[in-house]
Amino acid sequence: MSQRSSLDTDPYASRFSNSWKLASRQDPVVWDMDASGPLSRQQLLDFEARGYSAFPQLVSANRARSLLAEARHLQSSLDPHLDHVISEPTSQEIRSIFRVHEDNAYFAKVCRDESIVGIARQILGSEVYLHQSRINFKPAFQGKEFFWHSDFETWHMEDGMPRMRAVSISISLTENNEFNGPLMLVRGSHKSYVRCVGETPDEHFRSSLKKQEYGVPSREALHLLVEQGEIVAPKGGPGSAVMFDCNTMHASVGNLSPYPRTNLFLVFNSVDNPLEAPFGGTEPRPRFLSYRP
Template sequence: MKETQDLFPTRLERKLGMFERIDPVVHSEGEQRKGPLSEAELDEFERKGFLSFEGFFDEDEMAAFLEELGDYENDDDLKLSEGTILEPSKQEIRSIFGIHEVSERFSRLTRDPRLLAMVQQILGGDAYIHQSRINYKPGFKGKGFDWHSDFETWHSEDGMPRMRSVSCSIILTENGEFNGPLMLVPGSHNYFVPCVGRTPENNYKESLKSQEIGVPDDASLRDLMIQGDIEAPKGPVGSLVMFECNTLHGSNINMSCWPRSNLFFVYNSVENTLHDPYCGNRPRPEFLANRKDWSPLKPAK
């Protein structure tokens, strides 16, 4: 169902200036704010739009996941499946979407009790998986991702109504200075930057390789960087970055020989399920935006 007024106009032909966020960043209030994240961590998340935890999972715990990903690289059927995106060179896997549906092991990880409790604390209640993916970013060949707000895309192309969703990026190979780590603009989640340009149908087929539509303008980006700078959390295998759905982020080309493989789980509040896409196009495929199962996640045992 499309609402009468679109609170986050974007993908228009004329440029609109950025405006201040209208949704809370941490959605829990009062007693509900208590949980695995300390008040100081919640404050930091509210201020910066992300939190990072070095070595959140043990390296040993992660070994089995890495092994599984190695198998996928040699799986020709998976390479041809719609949820698998190849690098522009078509040689290497860039991303596999819906990884929690491909694999029971990854599905359980989305329901890791510690992780899920933190997500629920931020979202103020129950959550489901809106999207999951693994980004491989192989050594030498892995291209970058230009600056963007996930929410801007999810709102316009998937019909996500409000900013009440959080991404967890789990580091599967050490993220260092040179293998194209996730970069974020602290504080950028506090502004919505409308982007210029109508969205073509099936835009995702291009945008998952190289984003042209839904890219914030240079002037707004510059303002937000001058205000908040850029940060790139580093860490060993098992490190975790949680970032708010509207935090501007991107990553550079991997010019090193070391792959930068990160797992992304996107949790959306069950109070924030999808409408029709606000850009007016047909909904994107299920592997990008879950429309079939919004039942709350229960912690894995």
């Protein structure tokens, strides 16, 4: 495996040694403060400072409920062994369904909704395309956690995303409360880059989508980031949403409550940030995880 990532040539080098490091971000967060779009200037400034924005009602509650019905239909009809369908680490229950923007008419439509895409375009200051789409299910009582990570670290090392010019949005299809394993983010963490330890195993995605073990930050790094910011967990009803920068540190705990949690997760990348060869030197991941034209 030829590691393309080295400190001399790659500002976001990672997984090349046994020690972790905190580096500073080399890219803007909001790429054009004057870009027009759904967000006010104050919302853009807040996104720049915090690394996320919460929207109490981005999609109507009715639409969120119809999308939830469709998501549940897919969950009960799709074969959990399909490549783009991921099951829970310890059962056959479906945890994620990828590529819904291509495979399903209802989800394809909402993924093109101007009230969503317009925000991504405004923050990234360019046209955007969908790098990844997925429905995440966190079943009642047994949905498992996701450890802390920066999505960008994985997308850079395993997908060849060169710069931090992408945003994710998590749209709640169910209620998202403090009991059912909501998304937690570290405010301000998007301005630091944590170089992680270890080397990427081949076909890492086969295990990382159930439980990520490489490309996760050290506990010391997390202590520092949380001291500089704080942990937040925006809550809301069906149709509420959180948009966050590709490098914002985030995680979610397991769901021990009787309330299932389902969300639609979309990743928009700038058309000016096309994927290259993965910086970690592994083969590119499949297209359902990381779109390449």
